[in-house]
Amino acid sequence: MQEFDLVVIGGGPAGIAAATAASNHNLNVLLIDERSTLGGQIYKRVGPGFEVKDSIKLGADYLRGEILIKSLSKSNAEIMLETTVLSVEDSQVIVVTADNKYDSIKYKKLLITPGAYDRPVVFPGWTLPGVITAGAAQSLVKTQRVLPGSRIFFAGSGPLALAFPAQLSKMGANIVGIIEAAPRPGFVKIFRIARSLRGNLDLIRDAFFYQFHLVKSRIRIQYGRIIVSANGTDRLESITYARVDKNWRPISGTEKTVPADTLCIGYGFFPSVELFKILNCEMSYDESRGGTVVQLDEWGSTSLPNVFGAGDGTGVSGSYVAILNGQIAALRIAYELDKISEKTLFNLSKSIRKEVNLRKKFQKAINHAYAVKSGIYQLASSETIICRCESIPLKDLLPIIESTSDFSVVKAYSRCGMGLCQGRNCQRQVSALIAAKHGLDLGKIPGTTPRFPAKPVLLGQIADSSIRDEKYFIDEQ
Ligand SMILES: Cc1cc2nc3c(=O)[nH]c(=O)nc-3n(C[C@H](O)[C@H](O)[C@H](O)COP(=O)(O)OP(=O)(O)OC[C@H]3O[C@@H](n4cnc5c(N)ncnc54)[C@H](O)[C@@H]3O)c2cc1C
Structure with missing residues (x-):
């Protein structure tokens, strides 16, 4: 070995x-x-x-x-x-x-x-072909030079909600709209970010170029709006979004529907x-x-x-x-x-640590400006699939969640989180539902317990073909 x-x-x-x-x-x-x-x-x-x-x-x-x-x-x-x-x-x-x-x-x-x-976000229609994560769209472009669609709508939050559509647009994508769930940064937020600029001017320069590109390409960012549904029969045909309250809950009566064949979701990681x-x-x-x-x-x-x-x-x-x-x-x-030596360790790490602190200060200001709010977990309707691997809708999970505050129990009773992704897509959503139902802190709900294999693998890749238990094999002669 x-x-x-x-x-x-x-x-x-x-x-x-x-x-x-x-x-x-x-x-x-x-x-x-x-x-x-x-x-x-x-x-x-x-x-x-x-x-x-x-x-x-x-x-x-x-x-x-x-x-x-x-x-x-x-x-x-x-x-x-x-x-x-x-x-x-x-x-x-x-x-x-x-x-x-x-x-x-x-x-x-x-x-x-x-x-x-990419943070998965569950809303009616999120499993329709044509709805993809922003990271997946970016990967298509970066690795295969393929655009994900011809009318691309972008819904997300944070600095990458600016960067992703600008990058796609630069590659020739037709971005038909961008919605950002957080409000347009006001004086306090801008002041907070400005105070942490030292050591982060490269990031501000990048953000400026992305913003400049979007303005030049007449791509408008609408703030304080969230995705409500992706609509279509066999694939995405249109998307509906709405204004949000301070907790990112859609405000009824403000919905707007626009045609699109691709919806990129980018609410963080x-x-x-x-x-x-x-x-x-x-x-x-x-x-x-x-x-x-x-x-x-x-x-x-x-x-x-x-x-x-x-x-x-x-x-x-x-x-x-x-x-x-x-x-x-x-x-x-x-x-x-x-x-x-210990001396070398401290000498070499000192300047790196200084830079980390400046970067982290900036990151903190950004995280504060774009903090994800609880409304993001309240977009599903009773028919919305929550666990996409096992096709389990919200209505099947609610009775189980009524009676337990343990994700593992929900998993055991419903198979939610037992599919290929092992809960990467659904676990946080279910935990948020549990937290809301039982008045608990989301961070206190234990998540999945990953076990071997950490990633999906073919049985043939891990089975030892030299071990043959004859009683399980049919004699071909
Ligand atoms: C989808 C996506 C798109 C992003 N786009 C941008 C962007 O445009 N601009 C920006 O500033 N930031 C972007 N970010 C954030 C940025 O990529 C990260 O901050 C940065 O890449 C973090 O570096 P890392 O080394 O920690 O992880 P990563 O860059 O994610 O690298 C982790 C590596 O680990 C490998 N890996 C994971 N698990 C295993 C395993 N079990 N076995 C073997 N290999 C494994 C992966 O294949 C991957 O190559 C993006 C993040 C994501 C998730």
Whole structure:
């Protein structure tokens, strides 16, 4: 079995930065990612089979990713792509490799940087073909150069609700409207954001360019409005939105319906915490960073020895913080494995930490301005499918929720959360319904208990074909 000083799970900004730094401090490093290219979400590369002739044309994020990936390739870190981590046990990472091999890899230190995924939002029609997450639309464009539709409407909240449509529009997409659930930022919010500008001018510059592009392209953002329904028979034909009250509840009588063949939903992200949970790391709840998050100390160390975390998978904080925290964790790991002295650890981490603090201050101001409100969990009607894997409508869940405040009980009685996504799409929605029904705090409702395999896998990929129990096989002769 192969053994490494450090195994990094996730080849996004956090994982790449950490693997590069650790390797440059003479650690024997392996970086694993399930995708066929490095870069994670923000620095996603074009897919295999494409040739990039001029990367400048692919935008600033693409170039930033290129620089990061180049520095990794100059290091001695080993990279395993198309390799999915299914679990972690006994200081071993359990994987299915690109050639469908089930394998385990030993580590002295483990850094988990699995990133985040789009926040699912449940409303009538959300499962119709044509309704996709903003991240999925972005992935189509980034990796395949394919536009998701020809009349694209965008509903979301936060800075990426500005960035996503602007990016799609720059690629030639026809954006027919954008709604933002939060109100137009007023003086107090702008003042708060302005106070945290130091060290974040690059983000303001990006936001300015996105806004400028939208204005130039005559794409209007309507504030204080939320998606109410996606309408159509076999696929999306139109969408209905409405004004919201301060809790993001639609105000009756303000609904408006517009034709669209694609609806992109972008209300933020949830951290991918499954591997931390499988390991039984201590977790907590922070709505502003996406909900359930792993508890980390100032070095990115979890409650378990030798297990570290960084990036959006530990709480959504953006790509800059992901890179910096990946570097801090790598330094700490190098120190713990006697590759650098305590003095070097503190000297090198000092300036990184300073930058993290400035970035986090800005992130906090943004999170405050665009805090998700409870109305987002109240959009479903009784016929709306809540668990899309198992096709379970709200009306089937309500009687169970009446009698329990435990998501696992709802799951056991209804199969909600037992499908391929293992609750990534429905669990928060059900927990919010439980919290509202029983007057509880959403953060206090225990979520799913992920188990092996952390990601869907084919049985043939994990079954050991050398083991044959003859009584289960029909003799073909
Ligand atoms: C869909 C989406 C789109 C985004 N778009 C933007 C944007 O346009 N602009 C912006 O500023 N920010 C964007 N963000 C936020 C930004 O991408 C993140 O802040 C940043 O990428 C975080 O870096 P990370 O390294 O923590 O995670 P990521 O970049 O998400 O990287 C995590 C990596 O881990 C891998 N991984 C996860 N689980 C496993 C597993 N079990 N086995 C193997 N590999 C695994 C994934 O394949 C992925 O490559 C986006 C986020 C998402 C989710």
